[in-house]
Amino acid sequence: MNNISVGIIGGTRGMGSWLAGLMQKENTTVHICGRKTPLGIKDIAKLCHVIVVAVPIAATNEVIKQVGPLLDEDKLLMDLTSLKKEPVEMMLAHTRAEVIGCHPLFGPQMQDFSGQNIILCPARGTKWLTWIKELFQNNTYNVFETDPAHHDKMMAIVQVLNHLHTISLGMTIAATQTPPEELDRFSTPALRAKIEIVKKVFTESPELYADIITRNPDTAKIIALYEKTLADIRALAQSGDATKLKDALEKTAKKLF
Template sequence: MSNITIGIIGGTGNMGRWFKDFFSRAGHTVLVAGRKTPVLPLDTAKKSDVVILSVPIEAALAYAEEIGPILSQDQLLMDLCSLKETILTSMLRFTKAQVVGTHPLFGPFTDSIKGQNIIVCPGRGTGWLKWLEDELRRKEAVVTRMDPVTHDRNMAVVQGLTHFLTVCMGRTLQKMNMSPDEAISCSTPVFRLKINLIGRLFSQDLSLYASLIGANRHVEDALATFMSAVDEAKESLLSGQKGRAIAYLDDIRSFLGDFCQDGLKESNKIL
């Protein structure tokens, strides 16, 4: 398919600008709409073959309801939201257009899509789905199809729990009154990486992180499992019995298997 017009609602934002560049460089015409652009989202959608919702999840749900009904079966409605269950349900409910949910597992600071993961949740139709996957794979993205519930359950760990731990680590430094300067003066390379990741989270849009944790209904389960792991780890590692502590660690190592060596190599590259 050539001469495709792509309308990005939220094209003035971080991910919207990133995908505007991506699709423009691939030779497509890209229109953008934000809350302050002269062109309204609805008008942008009317002129586009492909409409991308690149706005916070709450706004995406509202735009699916507003824009969905004016789209035809020949158009594609897709989104870039970090959660997939509610937005897929909403897009399918409010439009007859083809529907695809996507979640780019990278942020706007990424230089190239090559080697980056993108989850694709098929919604309705196959023509535009194939077009999109081809566009992404042509630039060597790693595209994985997944149903929305499985995606959100996985993200409860990959994003929800991970960011939750980073927030709690930042709060712990605050409660212990350990300043970043003091922490850095004693840091190992591993801790340096961790404290940089804390700074990274708090330097960005806090409402995005609040959503990644708080809007995913599966985070509560992941957190309950994590809290039970904390209790076990406390009992074993703080038992004063080295044999018991090592047996506990060894049990986890046997679950992770060969990945431990892969993880060592990968993290050595970063450190």
């Protein structure tokens, strides 16, 4: 497809800015908008064949409701939201355009994006799917297609469990009231690496992590499993019998690796 113009709502920074850079590298015309840009949502909808919603999760539904009805059926509406079920349903409900849910599984601050994974949830139409898939694949991304429910179920592990684990670590360390300098003096390389991750979650975009955890439909299930696992670990740790805990680790390793 030639002379495609892409409009990115939320293209001024973050993931929208990553996509703008990628599209520009492919010589695609890109228009971006944020809340204070000269171009607004209506201008972008008129100018572009493809509209991408890349705003914070809490603003996504509202933006889809605004832009969706402005698009004809030959256009594409795509989002970059970290969750897929709700935004894809919203896009299908509010536009006649083709719809693809997209979730890049990395953040915008990486130095080298090569070999990273991108999930696509094609939801309406086929005209734009090959174009976007090839664009990502030609730039060394791995593209996997799935449906929104399966995506969100996987993100309950990859993001909800993972970030809850980091949050528990940070909050538990804080609850010990150990001064940071004291922790630093006693730190191992393993703890230092984990503290860097804690710092990222607690200070870089707490809003994003909070939305990812509170809005995933499978969060309650994964927390229940996490609590049960912690209770099992507590019983093993307090049994005073190291062999029991070692056996549990070896049994789990066989399932994991």
